[in-house]
Amino acid sequence: MPRKRPFSAKQKKKQLQDKRERKRGLPDGVRSSSNSRSGSHERREDHTDTSDSESLSLQVRKLNQQPAVRRLGDRSYDPNRYRLHFERESREELERRKKVAQEKILEPVPESEKELDIQDVYRSGSVLDFPKRPPWSYQMSKEQLLVREEKCFRDYLEGIYSTYQPSQLSYFEHNLETWRQLWRVLEMSDIILLITDVRHPVINFSPALYDFVTKEMRKNLILVLNKIDLAPPALVVAWKHYFQTRFPQVHVVCFTSYPQQSQDPSTVFKKRRKRRKGRSTAMGPEQLLHACETITAGKVDLSSWKEKIERDAASAHLPAEDSDEEEDDDEGAAVLVEHQTDVAMDVGVPSQELYKDGVLTVGCVGFPNVGKSSLMNGLVGHKVVSVSRTPGHTKYFQTYFLTPTVRLCDCPGLIFPSLVHRELQILSGIYPISQIQEPYNAVGYLAGRIPIQALLKLRHPNAEEGKPETRWCAWDICEAWAEKRGYKTAKAARNDVYRAANSILRLAVDGRLCLCLRPPGYSTQKAMWEHHPETAEIAALQEAHRKHSRRSSEEEEEEEEEEISSSGEEEDEEKDRDADEEEEEEEEPAASSGGGSSAPAQAPPRRVLKGKLSSRNLFALLGEDEC
Ligand SMILES: Nc1nc2c(ncn2[C@@H]2O[C@H](COP(=O)(O)OP(=O)(O)OP(=O)(O)O)[C@@H](O)[C@H]2O)c(=O)[nH]1
Numbered sequence: 001m002p003r004k005r006p007f008s009a010k011q012k013k014k015q016l017q018d019k020r021e022r023k024r025g026l027p028d029g030v031r032s033s034s035n036s037r038s039g040s041h042e043r044r045e046d047h048t049d050t051s052d053s054e055s056l057s058l059q060v061r062k063l064n065q066q067p068a069v070r071r072l073g074d075r076s077y078d079p080n081r082y083r084l085h086f087e088r089e090s091r092e093e094l095e096r097r098k099k100v101a102q103e104k105i106l107e108p109v110p111e112s113e114k115e116l117d118i119q120d121v122y123r124s125g126s127v128l129d130f131p132k133r134p135p136w137s138y139q140m141s142k143e144q145l146l147v148r149e150e151k152c153f154r155d156y157l158e159g160i161y162s163t164y165q166p167s168q169l170s171y172f173e174h175n176l177e178t179w180r181q182l183w184r185v186l187e188m189s190d191i192i193l194l195i196t197d198v199r200h201p202v203i204n205f206s207p208a209l210y211d212f213v214t215k216e217m218r219k220n221l222i223l224v225l226n227k228i229d230l231a232p233p234a235l236v237v238a239w240k241h242y243f244q245t246r247f248p249q250v251h252v253v254c255f256t257s258y259p260q261q262s263q264d265p266s267t268v269f270k271k272r273r274k275r276r277k278g279r280s281t282a283m284g285p286e287q288l289l290h291a292c293e294t295i296t297a298g299k300v301d302l303s304s305w306k307e308k309i310e311r312d313a314a315s316a317h318l319p320a321e322d323s324d325e326e327e328d329d330d331e332g333a334a335v336l337v338e339h340q341t342d343v344a345m346d347v348g349v350p351s352q353e354l355y356k357d358g359v360l361t362v363g364c365v366g367f368p369n370v371g372k373s374s375l376m377n378g379l380v381g382h383k384v385v386s387v388s389r390t391p392g393h394t395k396y397f398q399t400y401f402l403t404p405t406v407r408l409c410d411c412p413g414l415i416f417p418s419l420v421h422r423e424l425q426i427l428s429g430i431y432p433i434s435q436i437q438e439p440y441n442a443v444g445y446l447a448g449r450i451p452i453q454a455l456l457k458l459r460h461p462n463a464e465e466g467k468p469e470t471r472w473c474a475w476d477i478c479e480a481w482a483e484k485r486g487y488k489t490a491k492a493a494r495n496d497v498y499r500a501a502n503s504i505l506r507l508a509v510d511g512r513l514c515l516c517l518r519p520p521g522y523s524t525q526k527a528m529w530e531h532h533p534e535t536a537e538i539a540a541l542q543e544a545h546r547k548h549s550r551r552s553s554e555e556e557e558e559e560e561e562e563e564i565s566s567s568g569e570e571e572d573e574e575k576d577r578d579a580d581e582e583e584e585e586e587e588e589p590a591a592s593s594g595g596g597s598s599a600p601a602q603a604p605p606r607r608v609l610k611g612k613l614s615s616r617n618l619f620a621l622l623g624e625d626e627c
Helices: 009-023 040-046 056-063 091-103 118-122 142-163 176-188 207-216 233-246 285-296 303-316 320-333 372-380 422-427 440-447 474-485 497-510 522-530 533-563 567-579
Strands: 047-049 086-088 191-197 220-226 251-254 338-340 360-366 398-403 406-410 586-589 593-595 599-602 605-608
Touching (some): 091 440, 118 207, 191 207, 207 220, 285 360, 474 497
Antiparallel strands (some): 593 599
16 A cells, blocks of 8 residues: 655645645636635735726726626535635736835934824714615616616726825725625614724724715714723723714714733743633723713613623633632523525615614624624623634624623624725735735834834844844844744745735734834823823723733633744744635634834733633743744
């Protein structure tokens, strides 16, 4: 019998993928993208070359190649359904940008350049709107309605492209299927939770959506400033007031699914540990309940939610084993029904009735990667929705009963059209890193705003012994990181600068190299925000959660020891994970790390094993001496 050849995990994965494709009836080598809105294997097929002389409308049509209308009852596979569409840049443009990264000497930008006003991003009242569902009547067939929706959507895109050049626009969602999911969630929800990442909330807040929900739908909108563990409390409070002033109808709630323990800011990496099942202690559920109580004004009985929060708080203070028991009991008691559904295209009368059957439906909407699924898990107290650092993980909306009278609805992440700088868009985590063609300038953008070289303890590639080199370009940073991590190209064993750049961007998206944007005027009013009474409140709350996390972490310290993985494996896994979205992996950030100039205490995310969230803070990649 011939001897078996060794078979690596990667080969095995590829074999499984090919098998899946064959099952779906696709020829080998042609990768499908169904339910994989961001797999890197789509990189080639999904980019649209905008460099040739195609007319703009043809380009738009290509970008917006929609799924064929499916006949009722036809359940066949539709390869275009959840595909992400990206514009593909020309080779010349990519070369030009690469040259900039190799030559432009980086300078720290003035503090005021870290400020961003929403008007610069969205131009309120302009064509930078979001697509709305066109009017329909009972006389229309389902197919007529779908055709009408598609036409409206094409007109919407052409309106944008006739006003702005593609190069002026940031990447935005071109798949009508995903917008349909939003329509459905908006229609079925009584309260809309617009979730934003507190590091850059103006990028994640569409004024057009605010207007639509509050003025046309006449529903209430809660703005969640999420991931507050990644920003200094004073900045959180400044953003809160910024939104309250500009959008008077929003209710602002600060939230984090992973309140963390503080860590030495000079330590960007620590070993990442896998976690066991446990209960999450999100920070913010009480405030969210309070906002919902204010909005519903007694029309829905929210006492079950209140009791749940109290129960969760009590069990969070129990020793680990007791709290596990409690959790199991609780699961039996809480009404956690999952209706994973795919009915966004259904024709239905949007119900005008609020709080139908005495149930409050809360719809979680927002950009990809802002933490919508984690927030749902945080509210529930353990994992019910899978979480991933790769944007576009949630494909279609899902609903869960948090309690018998509170239903949560998780919508896939949507990127609204805006004028945000592409580099910033990449750093804000809404673009799958594995699909970025030119990552170097985004690294340069980051380095102008936080001291990456110092945080990563990099040695300049041209530095001579005893003569430190201080003039860095983006390429130098990537090269130095490749050298430090030992990233080499397969053929020539040169420093793999592309991989290093991607690695740096992942650290930024995760918050381990943390860039926080600020509201206009923040630099001059920083002291005022630092002494604001709400700042002290947030800091105290964070401290209380940190203390609890530290205690739980110490309790489980010993048994977790052996689960620490090696840094090299970790990186490879991360690469693979981006490369194959179909592998469902969940992750969650952990404790704080050095976060650059703007955020003193940051939190490096960590991945979890499939299972429930733990409240402990175990974290990150490497020991300090390893980076
Ligand atoms: N530091 C920190 N990270 C968070 C928090 N919430 C979520 N994350 C991380 O952010 C990433 C995205 O989280 P998800 O919950 O999957 O985000 P999502 O908005 O549902 O993403 P899509 O499925 O792309 O729409 C994951 O790496 C999470 O671990 C938080 O409160 N703090």
